[in-house]
Amino acid sequence: MENLYEITRDPISIEAIVKKVEHPHAGAINTFIGTVRELTHGKRTIYLAYEAYESMAVKKLAQIGEEIKKKWPDTRAAITHRIGQLKISEIAVVIAVSTPHRNDSYEASRYAIERIKEIVPIWKKEHWEDGEKWMGDQLEKVAYPTGKPPKGDE
Amino acid sequence: MITLLLFAELAERLNTKEMQIDASGKSLKEVKEMVKEQHEGIAHVIDQSMIxxxxxxxxxxxVLKDGDVIAFIPPVSGG
Structure with missing residues (x-):
């Protein structure tokens, strides 16, 4: 049984992730590729360092896959996130989703990346010419008064 | 004993990824307050963290029991 949800330190093969969701019932495979951006609000990034709570991150990626299957039946999802030091334009995450019809593949793919930013314990540290900082999307977007992230609507 | 895992900014500021804490029978909330008191400099990051x-x-x-592994999860930023 191949692993649909992985954390890796190596470069990600897009083709390999797509292969995992290929299926005779699929009429569409949508891929999302997250890459390292050089400029954020005018600030120049030199490189990024990603860190993960690996065992829990894999579980949370699998949870996202389960949530997707409930919301969009007959969907197959595979997600690999890379950690370690990444240069500009390198691939940080690949999400592949196959569905019977194309519309669901776009929606499920979008759902996966948004959920990654909410519940998967992975952290990004931006390194600039003049400094460095741990980033946190929760800070920018959502507060968690209870200490727990929002549940996927089940 | 319980194990507390630290990541990202918390691990960096405390210069360790793991702590052993004598906290069996205590609630998560009590442990959180305990660690905050011992490390005031990072109390605000702990407050932003999920557990x-x-x-x-x-x-x-x-309520925690012997052998539990807890983790402070600072705001995540994968993707």
Whole structure:
């Protein structure tokens, strides 16, 4: 049984992730590729360092896959996130989703990346010419008064 | 004893990824307050963090037992 949800330190093969969701019932495979951006609000990034709570991150990626299957039946999802030091334009995450019809593949793919930013314990540290900082999307977007992230609507 | 895992900014500021804490029978919330008192410099980061017990997000009321592994999860930023 191949692993649909992985954390890796190596470069990600897009083709390999797509292969995992290929299926005779699929009429569409949508891929999302997250890459390292050089400029954020005018600030120049030199490189990024990603860190993960690996065992829990894999579980949370699998949870996202389960949530997707409930919301969009007959969907197959595979997600690999890379950690370690990444240069500009390198691939940080690949999400592949196959569905019977194309519309669901776009929606499920979008759902996966948004959920990654909410519940998967992975952290990004931006390194600039003049400094460095741990980033946190929760800070920018959502507060968690209870200490727990929002549940996927089940 | 319980194990406390630290990541990202918390691990960096405390210069360790793991701590052993004598906190069996205490609630998550009590442990959080305890660590905040011992490390005031990072109290605000702990306040922003989610907490996991044995790799699952948990509420503050949960009571810990020997061998539990808890983790402070600072705001995540994958993707």
């Amino acid at each position: 996991a017990v044995n790799e699952e997000y948990a509420e503050g009321t949960e």
